Amino acid sequence: MSLARFDDAAPARAPWLITLADLSLLLVGFFVFLHASRIDDAALAQAIRAGFDAPSAEPAAAAPIALDRAIVRGFAAGSADTPSLAAAIRWARGAGDPRTRITIAGHVDGTATDVDPLTGSAALLASDRARAVAAALVASGAVARDRIVLSADPAPAGRHVTLSIGFAGNRQDAAGHRPPLALSNPRSLP
Structure with missing residues (x-):
């Protein structure tokens, strides 16, 4: 083969x-x-x-860009009763731009006594503190309800509420409310 x-x-x-x-x-x-x-x-x-x-x-929606912050201190342990809010109300009135949002975050100090008395929940107490401050701001007319964002932080940070103002709109939202700065064709004047 x-x-x-x-x-x-x-x-x-x-x-x-x-x-x-x-x-x-x-x-x-x-x-x-x-x-x-x-x-x-x-x-x-x-x-x-x-x-x-x-x-x-x-x-x-993107989170608002934080521009300014304020803190409400003086909460008693286990309580959401608001201390004096005069400074926070003045601060919120200064943030009158409708393109901004105010984020209100409640905090607890992490101790066994700084919890909601009925449920024993730190998160619920932090939420109650934020809600109480928000209700006081709306009741005073310092800010509209639709511009408030509530948040709660049960991590130990102290018995306070943090308010932060953030820019949540864009330039074009308020552009229609302002007069033009210059005419596009200055020769068209009578």
Whole structure:
């Protein structure tokens, strides 16, 4: 048995030789594959929500940029009764820009006595302190209800409430309420 007859059929070109056209087609195919396998995360999430009949996700509002802070001190241990709020009310009145939000965060000192007397919860007491200060600010007319964001921090930080004013709007929100600074065409004056 001889293998000589199979040796006669030599390939027309060397198998390792790849032309520029072959490489170009391979590169185009690679980029087509990359483009086809690209996933849009937002579209994928929306498709999954639609598959489960879930409501469309609204984009989360960015947290306001903190511009100024005030602190209400003087809370008794285990109590949400507000101390004098005259300084906090003056501070809140100074923040009259409708593009701002006031975040009111209640805090506790972390001791066993600084908890809600009925439930024993530090988080609930911190929330009650923030709510009491917010109610006093709204009742005094210093700030509108829709501009207040409540927060509670049950981590030990002291018996106080922190108020922070943050910019939550944009320049265009109030642009329609101001007169123009200059005319676009000064020669059009009568």
